[in-house]
Amino acid sequence: MNQKIPLSWLQLTREKTRLAVALAGISFADILMFMQLGFRDALYYSNVRFHNSLQGDIVLINSQSSAVLAMRSFSQRRLYKALELPAVQSVHPIYLDFTIWKNPITGRPRSILIFGMNPETNIVNLPGVQENLDKLKLPDVVLFDRSSRIEYGPIAANFSQGKTVTAEVRRRRIKVEGLFTLGASFGADGNLITSDINFLRIFSNRQKGLIDIGLIRLKPGADAQVVAQELRQYLPKEVNVLTKQEFIDFERNYWANSTAIGFIFTLGTVMGFIVGTVIVYQILYTEVADHLAEYATLKAIGYTQNYLLTVILQEALLLAILGYFPGIVFALFMYQSARDATLLPVFMSFDRAVMVLILTMLMCIISGAIAVRKLRSADPADIF
Incomplete structure (x- = not known):
């Protein structure tokens, strides 16, 4: 039995150059998020390694x-x-x-x-x-x-x-x-x-x-x-009494909230998300605009607006998944280079890999949700 090829995949692969540009943009956004999150976590982890190594239960420090x-x-x-x-x-x-x-x-x-x-x-x-x-x-x-x-x-x-x-x-x-x-x-x-x-x-x-x-x-x-x-x-009161975990959190919170560097890494992650959202939106919007007549034809032969919306969102998810994998591979090489150059613990973690994947999918879904507004102008009466 012949398997039907999803319309969303056919739409994406019809313009190979446009698809390559979209995937490059998503990969770039992913790399940016991976690097910012990697440096941020290295900041936290490297500064609490001594705290983690302490073989004790309670820590006293000056308040x-x-x-x-x-x-x-x-x-x-x-x-x-x-x-x-x-x-x-x-x-x-x-x-x-x-x-x-x-x-x-x-x-x-x-x-x-x-x-x-x-x-x-x-x-x-x-x-x-x-x-x-x-x-x-x-x-x-x-x-x-x-x-x-x-x-x-x-x-x-x-x-x-x-x-x-x-x-x-x-x-x-x-x-x-x-x-x-x-x-x-x-x-x-x-x-x-x-x-x-x-x-x-x-x-x-x-x-x-x-x-x-x-x-x-x-x-x-x-x-x-x-x-x-x-x-x-x-x-x-001049002595601050902390459990070992509280001592670790004490140091981590200092770098996260009391220094500019923690904020900068978080801001870099947000900027990567925004950049990726804009890139995907531009690609999807252009794709919808270029095929507006085809979408109007689909409406004329009975396909619903919700079906067309589903096609666009499927395209967005496909872009997210296809763009994610080259992004994570390149990020691994970047982590190795950063680790060799700085001796900081910049490693890929499972939690971070999943987080960036979720952010990538969310980024593309948001872009797709914005781009589908163009479908409202796909009126069969304008075509026929």
Whole structure:
């Protein structure tokens, strides 16, 4: 039995050049949306990788802190006071600050983020930290983030070759004794981990007794939400008490709502949607206008207005699907290029792929719904 070819497909493929232009326009809009959403998600993910790695249940920070980029110190006595609650198992102070790293090859300075913590207990789930903790007990020893940008020098490569790697940090000579993996972010191009004692040696002007993050581990079975609420009532208001997830959301919300960059990526996605809508509308409107006589003929022989509307909407959906696939393929190549150039976690996710597909279909349906208004002027009386 012969299968009937849908009229919508025949209409689209009749003008091959017009179809190619339409698909190119839709693919371009998809690529734009993919890149903007990819960079936005990389922004969020890269800036909370450290937060996700924390092996604890509750986090204390200064109530005036807004993000890792803008941390305010607070007295470690607030952290140790939490031990008075029966549900608290242990507490762990964390120091962090930005300083200047001098490339040991070129001597060029570059800002780097340093974390200081007690090497007796591993409190971060990051590759390379656990096996190198004992090395941090030595003076002026650090672990270098192998995923830092190349501008810091060939540190990871030289260390992996067995070479002695030293550098100058804050006018102090330090030695790299191990590598770990955290990754660059929009806030920091590179990272170091050292002991709390070495951290205070590097930042010799820092007031003793002040920390940046307080990590709290609870006893098995304790409810983090309940204990966090108890701590909020127990500790002074100068300390912000957050569960681990709230700490992650705290950082994410800063980049999403308190910086221009999060808004810019979202705006770029909206602009891609608008551009695609306009392109598809122009294609469909031209297609309807060029075949107005044929549509009027179909009306004259008994086809209803709703049938013709269905044909146009089918064309819109076909354009969406056909234009989506080259868009996602090209976006994958763009993601790889961006990842290699920036070392940021720009990856394709299933949720994002589905979201852009839905946006593409919605974009084309809206365009088709606007373009079908032209069909109202397809009056058989004007043709015959």
